[in-house]
Amino acid sequence: MADIETHPAAHAQGLKHHFDDSAQQLESSTLGMWVFLLTEIMFFGGMFGGYTVYRNMYPGAFASTSQFMNLAIGSINTGVLICSSFTMVLAVRAAQLGKKKSTITFLVLTLILGSVFLTLKYVEYYEKWKDHHIPGPGFRYAEPQYFHEAQILFFLYFAMTGLHALHMIVGAGLLTTLIVMASRNRFSAEWYTPVEMIGLYWHFVDIVWIFLFPLLYLIGHTSSWGG
Amino acid sequence: MSTTLPHPLHVGERTNYLNADYGWKSWLFTTDHKRIALLYLFSVTAFFFLGGLFAVGMRINLLTPEGIFSHDTYNKLFTMHGIIMVFFFLVPSIPATLGNFLIPIMIGARDLAFPRINLLSWYIYIVGGIVALFAIVQGGVDTGWTFYAPFSTTYSNTHVILAAVAIFISGFSSILTGLNFIVTVHKMRCPGMTWSRLPLFVWGHYATSLIQVLGTPVIAITLFLLGMERLFHAGIFDPTLGGDPVLFQHLFWFYSHPAVYIMILPGMAVISEIVPCFSRKAIFGYEFVAFSSLGIAVLGFVVWGHHLFVAGQSMYASMVFSFMSMVVAVPSAIKVFNWTATMYKGSVSFETPMLYAFGFIGLFTIGGLTGLFLATMAFDVHVTDTYFVIAHFHYVMVGGMVMAFMGGIHFWFPKITGRLYPENWGRIGAAIVFIGFNLTFFPQFILGYLGMPRRYASYAPEFQMLHVMSSAGASILGVGYLIPIIYLTWAWRKGPISPQNPWNAKGLEWEQSPTPPPTFNFDVPPVCTEPAYNYSGEGAEVGLG
């Protein structure tokens, strides 16, 4: 690196030289993560917007496609993610207290729960593939009058849940990194910022799902066609 | 009062960020915001000239009604010109170069909040740029930079997805830069640097960063949906499959309108620094200029529908968008008036940066006023999609933004390089740019009202005279841009050494950071003890406090 290290030898753990003190660094990291999550809201927001438009335009088709959402898997996944956010919080708490083993344990639990989510998602997608509900040349739909609208709605379903799943996969990678770092004693009660930041990210991914679940799985199921 | 600095050593004698380390690795792996700013400077300049090359092709083609290129080639030229200029030049330009370089120094910090993310954002920009170049080399895109569906999703035979991916990638560079600036301004100000003492350059970039952070993700998702549609034909924008082409336009412009404020706010930020310095007087209406930046950022998000007045949007929605588009003009006008009032009873000098600032004020006024015309619905019906619109946005983007960029480069050239550029050549360049610009784009207002549509490879013969005038102007404009490249490059190596503060400007970057700065910007930790632009030396507390 080009930078010349001119700061005194003894300084707080993890403190980067362009910061005055750890507090400033932590505040900056936190604000940075929140701003990033704001961009993610806008990112998903565009698709939520598109979904809203098409749902309003095609209420009949929407009611029809909602019967193909797997409510069981969706509900289980919701529970799984909420639990994973809980274990994530516990991991951050453990890191805050400097407890290495607990930190790793809870991070691993979070990772396992996240993997359960992704596995169930895979099962769901596979089911859709078998039903020929994946948009493209192989798309088929039972009610022919809704063929085109259903394809659009399924497209939005895959785009939204797929993008969410992608964020989960990235989150899983980040969790793995944290586990490795924790096992190498990189964190302490003085400095555990990455755990906290990735915790924020994980909670955000959870919250996106909390919005997706009712919009995609719940609403259509309780309304009856023509009612 | 400002800290007294030791007599400046020769730029080669003293260690500064330029000579602190040598070798390509010290540049490509740097986390020094100043070096990253230079990496960006060279990249955006290269893209500027590439985009300019496409424009040259276009203007040559437009010398005659039939043109010399095939229609497909022309369509690709204007598309690539738009994509390169908007996404790879205008959006990063001032923030990633001057913003990156100056913001930490102006607020008294050693670097941005996230230096490695800063470097990452440059690499992301380069990757996006390479993908764009690849798209060009593979044959280009012909959808227009606006990618309207269903032409882009279903009919175009060109490399739409490649172009969309390139822009998608470069969007993340913009988001990360904005994120970095926001956190830096919030958290890294030195003692005494309160919000009300922030240079307006920083306020302007802060407002820009808000837009970057909130708006760019929407174009990302729009391009993502576009790409998916092109691959899977699910029908989201295809009317034969139940989709809505107008939805694409809404999603696209939701970002792309605020994007133009991403492009102009930094230019205004530069002007807000130059005018007080070269009037030797505090800015008039500091709070108003600061808050007008925020106002433009917020209001800029609610006007996108003015691109859809003739597109099939409801008349009532159009009415709301027209009204809001008028409202957003008010903060811009406020800035122009405040800059003008700053000169009142000042001591005005006419060095190159100030000449560019004059050019900006004049040309942005015309560009902004014609924007108001376009916001007037019945007028827009006649001139939308004609050369009137092209003239309007080139007045604000080129007459405004690019002139501000040139002004800023000249103003801070001594700070960045430690040398002085040749003043006479600077003035000549500014004059040629001004003349060439007006000759190029003013005729286009007339062309537009006469009915000449945009994106036309060939045109009705009665428009030829105005097109020839425009192309002639373009050649002059091109010369005007080449001249600074030459003398600035020369001056960097061979120009006279600059004193610490050649302009006697106020601001931490001039008063408390050496010229050029060391790697961590300050030899002595800076403290801010006076309001911004304290040229009169009174030091009275004003504003928000």
Place this chain on the structure above:
Amino acid sequence: MSIFSIFPDRASTTAGQVDLLYTFLMVVGIVMTVIIFSVVAFFAFKYRRKDPTYRPKAIHGSLPLEITWSVIPFFVMLVMFAWGTKLYFQNYTPPRKDTLDIYVVGKQWMWKVQYPDGQREINELHVPTGRAVKLTLASEDVLHSFYIPAFRLKHDVVPGSYETYWFEATTPGRYHIFCAEYCGTNHSEMKGWVTVMSPNDYQAWLQNGVPDESMADQGHKLFDRYACVTCHVTDQPEHAPPLTNVFGHPVQLEDGRTVIADEAFLRESILNPSAKVVKGYQPNIMPVFEGQINEEGLLQLIVYIKSLSDSTAAPETHRDSPAGAIPPAKPIHKQ
């Protein structure tokens, strides 16, 4: 058009009005520009630096001044807004009755014009002076825009929906038609001519090219060819809704909504019948004609169905709403 004129030919009732608005805008623009340019120039000259050591006194601001120079321009903008809005609504709201309806289909890269009497033209439009002409615009493929500079009017032509605008031509002559929404390779070749004629000349032109069949006749033929007539029989309403006196009237749907049977509704019902099923009928009975009938054919069918209705004007007022409340025919996918 004189070489120095900045206005194109004026050939419609609204052209002069738009030009007047433009003149107002230009005056405002020029005044603002002159003020700013001259004040800046004046200050730059008067306060040019004479003594390099002189430090001017700071003037930090003036709230009254800021308010003044915000509020006054804002009021000027309000005038621009009000004027522009009023003219826009006028230009985009066709008269409800007595319009000469002409149908334009845009496709890469030509304009196909159909007249109710059955004449068809490519890239040519003939209209009389002194009569409100309503254009219904459809696209076969991508976005286009039907632009007549001499009338100061354009509207995008959106695939999947009908857009309309209207004009009253005033001055005989030939004027440009341009496509004004980029649509591919030959976008700049997608142009034509609108010929404005006096009413007598127009009649003569109509007689000259008397075609065998009007659009309604052609539509009737399609109606038979596609076997619509087998179900849509007036005295057997149990299979399919009868189509006499449908156009322009409200229709109740199975899902409880009530819509006006305008051109867009008819188009959608042909292409995707189950999207809006009329109350008392079943979905999935009527065949889906998406992809089987082109835009011109659809327009002919619609003109035919219009001819079966007593309300050939724009949709009439709903019984329960105040007079004049119903807006003109809405395209299918309005935002």
